[in-house]
Amino acid sequence: MQAELIEIRNHLAQHPPFDDMPEETLDRIVSGIEVAYFRAGTDILKLGERNAYLHYIRSGAVEMYRRTGELYNRLGEGEIFGQYGLLMSKTVRFPVKAIEDSLVYLIPDEIFRYLWENDDSFTDFVEVEDRSRLRSALSRREKSNQPMTARVTRLISRGPVTAPNTVRLQEAARIMTEQGVSALLLMDESGDSPKLSGIITDRDLRTRALSEALPSETPISDIMTDGLITTSSNSFIFEAMLTMLHNNVHHLPVMDGDKIRGVIALSDIVKHESQSSLYLVSNIYHQQDVKGLKRLSKEVPNTFVRMVREDANSHMIGSAMAGIGRSFSQRLLELGEEKLGPPPVPYCFMALGSMARDEQLVVTDQDNAMVLDDSFDPAKHDEYFLALAKFVSDGLAECGYTYCTGDIMATNQKWRQPLRVWKEYFADWIENPKAEALLNSNIFFDLDGIFGRTEYTEELKGFIAERASNSQRFLAMLARNALNRTPPLGFFRTFVMEESGKQAKTFNLKRRGTAPVSDLIRVHSLACASKAQNTFNRLKAIGDTKLIPEDGVDNLRDAFEFIAIVRIRHQALAIEAGREPDNNVRPEDLSPFERSHLKDAFQVVTQAQKFLKFRYHAQVARNV
Amino acid sequence: MSDDHESMTTDTPVANLPWPERFRELAKQAEDEQLKAFYEAGCVAPETPLKDVPFVGVDFETTGLDANKHSIVSIGVVPFTIDRVQLGGSRHWLVKPQLPLHQTSITIHGITHTDIDKAPDLDDILGEFLGCLAGRIPVVHYRNIERPFLNVALKWRIGQEIRFPVIDTMAIESHLHPRRQPNWWQRFRGQQAISIRLADSRLRYGLPHYPPHNALVDALASAELLMAQVQHHFSPETPIGDLWL
Secondary structure (H helix, E strand, O other), X not given: OOHHHHHHHHHHHOOOOOOOOOXXXXXXXXXXXEEEEEOOOOEEEOOOOEXXXXXXXXXXXXXXXXXXXXXXXXXXXXXXXXXXXXXXXXXXXXXXXXXXXXXXXXXXXXXXXXXXXXXXXXXXXXXXXXXXXXXXXXXXXXXXXHHHHOEHHHHOOOOOOEEEOOOXXXXXXXXXXXXXXXXXXXXXXXXXXOEEEEEEEHHHHHHHHHOOOOOOOOEHHHHOEOOOOOEEOOOEHHHHHHHHHHHOOOEEEEEEOOEEEEEEEHXXXXXXXXXXXXXXXXXXXXXXXXXXXXXXXXXXXXHHHHHHHOXXXXXXXXXXXXXXXXXXXXXXXXXXXHHHOOOOOOEEEEEEOOOOOXXXXXXXXXXXEEEEOOOOOHHHHHHHHHHHHHHHHHHHHHXXXXXXXXXXXXXXXXXXXXXXXXXXXXXXXXXXXXXXXHHHHHHHHOEEEEEEOHHHHHHHHHHXXXXXXXXXXXXXXXXXXXXXXXXXXXXXXXXXXXXXXXXXXXXXXXXXXXXXXXXXXXXXXXXXXXXXXXXXXXXXXXXXXXXXXXXXXXXXXXXXXXXXXXXXXXXXXXXXXXXXXXXXXXXXXXXXXHHHHHHHHHHHHHHHHHHHHHHOOOOOOOOO | OOOOOHHHOOOHHHHOOOHXXXXXXXXXXXXXXXXXHHHHOOOOOOOOEHHHXXXXXXXXXXXXXXXXOOOEEEEEEEXXXXXXXEHHHOEEEEOEOOOOOOHHHHHHHOOOHHHHHHOOXXXXXXXXXXXXXXXXXXXXXOXXXXXXXXXXXXXXXXXXXXXXXXXXXXXXXXXXXXXXXXXXXXXXXXOOOOOOOHHHHHHHOOOXXXXXXXXHHHHHHHXXXXXXXXXXXXXXXXXXXXXXX
């Protein structure tokens, strides 16, 4: 390259995928560049024509179309096109037209090939399609951090070892020895298909059989553990650890729906990963008073930052943070019951919003409610529950979970009601939907029982799933509300910033990022009668029903993950710098890589919002 | 737009010939081998459509504006056709000026005395430079720099001048904007004079800003400007004879 062309090299070097390339590579590219000029309105690439160049927009703007003529993408300075055809047959797959006068640098095929074969990040970047570009960005992250993001199925080295629950003690011990396992699953084979009914472990044999000198003919069902605690095959190892610790069990059957995938033992996990981030949670249960919990809560931001540094994904971090929040609530409820005595009637303490969705981050307020047994008599019992709710709410506030400004807390009498009243609430929201009212009650449609009779919450989830999926008016209204907040992406893929106030020149990655996605996914999820609460799980349920096309589901999942992880990293950086973490991001604080992928992600969200509007005939409300 | 350099020629019969024939005559008369080779490469016929013309963007950076008092310090060339510029064929030379390097031109071009001391004399690169021009139509922005400076330099070295047609992108802009000064009403409305300088002309066509005062970048900038001018105001079928000077 002639050194005088450094200006062109510098321009390339400011834009992905060229920004990480060594100078020699860039020089090589510049030497091969051919420059072309296209007046606004002229075709740059025509469908089916031969194309032997990667196109780089130096100035101007272009539009890319699908085969059908439908607009596919709009690109501007520093962006590339033409790679799809190059990778396939050297014929144009997405025609491109200049919409402004454009100067385009053409990078010949042989240099493209060279980069493709020698530069991994280039290869990832120009992957066949925009959407897969986003996906490969995510998977590259995941590759580097297997320990934090690995799922329990990684720990399963063999299929489940099972026996009928009618076997005798001696026989069970023989099977376990022969198979070399420390736990045996026992099946109820009386029905049409065998059902998991219990588990027996080495430790059970020792403590319940040998030490009691039980006869070898004892039916195994007499000493096995029933009411099994299991984990789902798509849960993370981290979650399985939490389950084991909280329930004090050392073995967990891993279930894929009704099917048993295998059993994992605590020792498997210990082998697999250090206990670093777990220390906090297990410690929560050892605290004897609010003061101890408060002291421990100072560790939460550090745990958060550590997980981000270890490159955990957003699902991982969201569920760990929600798990920590849940543990604080649970321990406070235990302490509250110790102080106030046992509850006069059964109840369930319910988490709402992000904690229920397992998507909590480090900046969060408390949203909770109580579902009381139908035998609840306000005159006799409410004094107790108010006191308990207040104890928990004050305790949570001490631990950094600030009071809910919308007063959605169990301390509010309205949200401390018997199951029957809760059903009336939901029936009213669903059957007489009013947009305004629904905006405020949105949060109740993300619910999770975290203490006490969690089956009450399960019953509510079932109630909601059934009613909501049958009410088109409700879905339309909910969809309409979900369109209130749009991604911060303007014409020409520029970020739209907040205009004034302290947040000027930033955009809010929660309000305009993750929230619009979880809002729209909630609508689809309720439409397909899913009881899932977590956005990723909801997406899986939606995908199963084919309510949205499969690649739509994948794209949304990738988009949500990317927006969430950028938001998480933004908060972690603030904590590390000793600043108050928030959701307001300045574009210049993002890397070009993040900026580019965020735009891809926002485009996916915009598309998904369009589909939502069309699918539920939602009228767009004014912006709020 | 009269061409002052044609009037400098004494052998009028040759000057009246169309360019291809004139190149053949000049080749016969040329005493210098390099110059002979340049003419022998030929010149396209005036009726050749622009899309078939091989061009070369050319720019000189000089120590001043007067060819008789100042000298060339650097040369940039970039070959192109009306739809593509080939950066791979671009060349840039620093050359040792015959006359002292003015302090002012140091600040403009960013070329230092040390650079110049190491630079070859124009003699040493003349063959290469004429080789880049051979068979191509030079494109410049403001033709009263390149041709006169080259003529003075050649006269000094080989005792002969050089003749060739050029495309002047500034002359094209000037033709497109004959009344560049706003009238009183337009001035009243705040309208600015239209500038036909390279950077300002490029802006009108949506071409990017390139840092000025580097011979190769300016050669590229003129080449891109011609591509844009043709797309906006002419056509690939326009005969080259309509545009060259």
